[in-house]
Amino acid sequence: MVPRKGLIGGFKRPMSCKIEAYGAGEPVVVMGGRRTYPHKYEEVRMKQLLGMMAVAIGAVLVLNGPAWSDQKDKGKKDESKETVEMAAKAKVTIDQAIKTASEKVPGKVVEAELEKKHDTLVWEVEVVTAENKVMEVHIDAESGAVIDVEDEKSKKDKKHEKK
Numbered sequence: 001m002v003p004r005k006g007l008i009g010g011f012k013r014p015m016s017c018k019i020e021a022y023g024a025g026e027p028v029v030v031m032g033g034r035r036t037y038p039h040k041y042e043e044v045r046m047k048q049l050l051g052m053m054a055v056a057i058g059a060v061l062v063l064n065g066p067a068w069s070d071q072k073d074k075g076k077k078d079e080s081k082e083t084v085e086m087a088a089k090a091k092v093t094i095d096q097a098i099k100t101a102s103e104k105v106p107g108k109v110v111e112a113e114l115e116k117k118h119d120t121l122v123w124e125v126e127v128v129t130a131e132n133k134v135m136e137v138h139i140d141a142e143s144g145a146v147i148d149v150e151d152e153k154s155k156k157d158k159k160h161e162k163k
Contacts, residue, residue: 086114090121090141097123097144101137104146105129114141122147 092100098109107129115124121141128134134152139145 083114086116086121086141090114090123092123092139092141092144094123097125097139097141100139100144100146101125101127104137105135105149107135110134126152 094112094114098112101112101123102109105127107127109125109127111124111126113124115122117138123139123141125137125139126134127137135149136152137149138147140147
């Protein structure tokens with residue numbers, strides 16, 4: 001017989017396998033003089049299974065991500081479309097609304113927004129007065145008439161009272 005490289009003494013030793021009782025009645029498999037514990041294999045197998053589950057869940061989340069992002073964009077597109085339609089229907093421009101609000105309530109204009117309230121297009125213009133009060137001036141987007149003027153703080157108080 002020709003000796004092979006890597007084998008001790010050039011010959012392969014026969015492997016013996018036997019099962020012994022060890023410690024607290026836990027079985028031990030002895031192969032080739034080495035003791036192995038079956039519960040270690042179970043732990044490794046469980047870790048492998050958990051790892052594969054984590055990879056599968058990650059893959060599902062990654063593949064479904066684009067579907068969720070499409071839904072978000074759809075809401076933004078609808079909102080943008082609605083804003084464009086409202087702007088087209090408004091006869092009063094934002095500049096005219098700001099000018100009207102400034103004439104009604106002196107101060108600095110900090111925000112102007114076109115909204116639909118009670119099926120009517122309304123410019124909501126916020127003005128900070130010299131007394132550091134934030135006032136909201138509602139202007140009809142069709143006629144340019146001032147609908148009402150209210151204190152921003154009192155408006156928030158009314159919302160809290162309703163709750």
